[in-house]
Amino acid sequence: MNTAIMIIVVLVGVGAFFGIVLALADKRFAMEVNPLIHEVEDILPKGQCGACGFAGCAKYAEAVVEDESVPPDLCVPGKAAVAAKVAELTGKKAGASEPKYAQLKCRGTKTAAAMAACYEGVPDCAAAKLIQGGPKGCKYGCIGFGNCVRACPFGALSMGEDGLPVVNKAICTGCGKCVATCPQALLTLQTFTAPVQVGCSSHDKGPVAKKLCQHACIGCGLCMRSCTQGAITIDRFVAVVDPSKCRDCPEPVCLAKCPTKAIQALVRPEEGGCAIMKVS
Template sequence: MINTAIMIIVVLVSVGTFFGVVLALADKRFAMEVNPLIHEVEDILPKGQCGACGYAGCAKYAEAVVEDENVPPNLCVPGKAAVAEKVAELTGKKAEAAEPKYAQLKCRGTKTAAVMAARYEGIHDCAAAKLIQGGPKGCKYGCIGFGNCVRACPFGALSMGADGLPVVDKAICTGCGKCVSTCPQALLTLQSFAAPVQVACSSHDKGPVAKKLCQNACIGCGLCMRSCEHGAIKIDRFVAVVDQEICKTCDNPTCLAKCPTKAIQELVAGCMMKEVV
């Protein structure tokens, strides 16, 4: 019995050693040389693995921008202009200027402003909570508040505020868009630092219903639209929508004073505004 066990062990070790040697030789025989420039480019990328460039991680983008002449050097959104210039220098390409952006929440349904429709006792995950009658809040368009976006941010730019809504640190936010794709309510957007205002509401309920469910809701009254001298605001399914490209030209947003629920918020870019000038 002991001899049989020893023989089995010897056979297994021998087979394992044989295949190990075969795989090692095959790896050496068929190994492909990697362009060292790819590693140089990858080293200067921020390693957020956010996918904002359109590739599956920094390594894949580094490979693509080095080997494909049609891939521009400014696709790394978190790296901004500084990284784009370095990648362009290494690859011999021209880095076109890219407008920096940051994540902005289109909801003001705080704990005190929004009505709760039910008590949720499941796992604190926005997507999971949404499966149960659209979430615990009365407004089914609002922020569920369980922090999926916060956990998804690879740069630590988001945190949950005391009012139950995520807070974006604009000084840290790179505009990678990871939180945008994570939010099951589609409440986070990438905003230009040059944009003066945004409608902080996404409810498509009619005015009286929206106001009943959230004190800060847009009621679709149209006062902002009629007061805008540039025609930048439209009402779409009972909620105001701002055309940011038009809105950028406005230096005196009269819509702020006209909104009865203050659903339209002034956007203050702070220190990051210097990058746009």
Template structure:
């Protein structure tokens, strides 16, 4: 019994000694945190999306407070409202944040996009893509297993019955997390005031693309580019690519839509 008491006494004594040592070390080596960092973090939307270029909201809050070169408008989900608050807290000036929204560049729904085989593996787009580029004949289209939906920190995406993701415009912050998650680069984050959008992502030549998908397939014919007065559309790898900046700044009445043989180009809003 005496031995047990002695062991307990020694253990308690050791604990007290180490406690004092830790307390002294904590006081000596502690780093004072700028209270403004917590203030900035409190006004951020907490999506942890990384659209600002930093590792989560805490990382950006620390950077924007401590580094005078970091602007207060990098929080894309927060838009102008958050940029103004961060600017007020840090004493910086905030340029206007351009609102963005995710756009699904594929209309190859179930029944429209032909399949190369029936996939029975893990229902994840990246995993499915490892097997011959995915089950769809078009290797540039949406795989349809909702990896983008699972990646969205704001719940702005959902899978439709047609096998394609749907964007909730009211919830989408334009953070770009879904764009990064998509292994096929089917999702494009574009300005909300974009004039036109391309509803296809196929890089195949026109005849092949049309054979693989009966949806609004871009044929790469270039008619849209020829009809664009301001040169905002180019054909790259058999696909129409729109320069949203030129389109928004100069175009009021898009002339590229009228002659598209497959309606691959549509009004954005």
């Protein structure tokens, strides 16, 4: 009994000794943190998305305060409002930024896309892709298990009843987390300038693409030839819209010319739409 008590007393004494030593060392070698770092961190969105190029909001706050070369407008989710506040706090100048949102380049819904097989594995897009490119006939299309939805730190994506992710552009910050997550590389960051978007990424030839999806781009070139701005080109059987040229076109002729409705009109947040494209 006495031995047990002695052991406990010794352990408590050793623990107390090292506790005091660590406390004194912490006080002796403590580094003062610039309070401005905490002020900057407090106004950041806390999405920890890494779009700024740093490992989280705290690291960006530290860098923008202590490093003169780090600009105050790197917080993509915060957009112009946060950039202006960071610039004011750090005494730096924020550059002009154009808001972006995530765009899904696929319209292969449950009813539009042909299925090649039934998948009964882990509900994960990357896992499903490992098995013959996924269950859909079109190997370029959205697999539909919502990896992008789970990756979004701001809750801007949700899975629609048609089997495709829906982007709420009023919430989407353009951080790019979903873009990096999609194993099909179907999500891109798009500005609000272009009035039309291409909802297809298939590089199959026209007859094959049309057989696999009702809304597939068949590379016919009607949109390209009808575009008065020269904003549309055909790249490996799929149309590509250059947003820098696709401007000031109140009634895009390409919308009427597209035989599969692969090209759709942009729905802006102020128009009350959350879906990426108007479905005709």
